[in-house]
Amino acid sequence: MYKSIIIGTGPSGLTAAIYLARANMNPLVIEGPEPGGQLTTTTEVENFPGFPEGIMGPELMANMRKQAERFGAKFITGWVNSVDLSERPFKLQVEGQGEIVGESLIISTGASAKYLGIPGEKDNVGRGVSTCATCDGFFFRNKKIIVIGGGDSAMEEANFLTRFATEVELVNRRDELRASKIMQDRAKSNDKIVWSLNRTPLEVVANGMGVTGLKVRNNATGEEELIETSGVFIAIGHTPNTGFLNGQIDTDEHGYIRTKPGSSETNIPGVFACGDVQDNKYRQAITAAGSGCMAALDCEKFLEGSITQDWGESLPQ
Structure with missing residues (x-):
């Protein structure tokens, strides 16, 4: 007892x-x-x-x-x-x-x-892959980074990360967002955020030292694309x-x-x-x-x- x-x-x-x-x-x-x-x-x-x-x-x-x-x-x-x-x-x-x-x-x-379950994701946690913008955003000052997700948390993380990054590219597998309108509007009014909608993440690419890119599939064309980045933030809950x-x-x-x-x-x-x-x-x-x-x-x-x-x-x- x-x-x-x-x-x-x-x-x-x-x-x-x-x-x-x-x-x-x-x-x-x-x-x-x-x-x-x-x-x-x-x-x-x-x-x-x-x-x-x-x-x-x-x-x-x-x-x-x-x-x-x-x-x-x-x-x-x-x-x-x-x-x-x-x-x-x-x-x-x-x-x-x-x-x-x-x-x-x-x-x-x-x-x-929650993780996506794609190759290179778990292997690079702490080396460019993160699930916490508040924790790790500082390490990506003056770098380009990617946020994956389409909900309120993804919009919030993307906005926060623009304090440090030169550019934040938001990747979402659907062509529309689940986030509330106010959160979408806030993100869309931020000049540092660019949008890659209707793209499915396929693989986190790294060189052994850290993340260098994210491979995605363009759902409209079926073609694979490589988005260069220094960091990938997973924001799917x-x-x-x-x-x-x-x-x-x-x-x-x-x-x-x-x-x-x-x-x-x-x-x-x-x-x-x-x-x-x-x-x-x-x-x-x-x-x-x-x-x-x-x-x-x-x-x-x-x-x-x-x-x-x-x-x-x-x-x-």
Whole structure:
């Protein structure tokens, strides 16, 4: 029986682990086969406070993990196949570990960026391929880059990237966009954005040092074209990692866990959510870490019997 169990080891989960461990809650942290979250696929992180020269993503995550271990957090590795949240204590079925039981649960499983599944894409993540303009746009100053997508997020990323790039070419496989009219109008009024609609991405081209182009098929003519670029930003959305919950927690229409405004509390007393699994707006390491702190403090108060929530009554002990 654990006082608290944390699922996920990105910035939010590891921050929660640090806070709970320092509060002598001895949390158990369950990490998947790819510990550290999306930051482990990022080369250099320059926007996390406290590192004026920047820090490598995997190094930042390793340091957070060591900090949590220093204060007594325990780590195990395995997929959480299912959870039973119908009553406390909560029961988790973890691959290779069997059943694990806890009085409280913090879900910090993040959201996975959607990829196209084309050759050269995954191989060049961190070397010209990115899914986060805010994270990586700075590295493409005075270069030409491509944004792939046709929704609001693609329009937003394209507009943001024009702050750095000499030109942003937006590639979409349809000849029309899914984005809202206001977002389309904003992008179309930006002189730095050029349009390559009705083109299907086929391959990310690289030279071993980084991305050099994107091969596409012109759907109108059937011909293949090569668009030269220094970077390819994939902006086709994210998928929150909540499948293992099997619908036991309230989520929004996109699958992100709903939390009480201003807190990390879910609709189930004793279950908290933090990081990208409940944040479809900011998706930054620093905001994830902040929400991990919130989850730990909320969890600690819950275990002490002093927390209430707007979903209904005081949380039972």
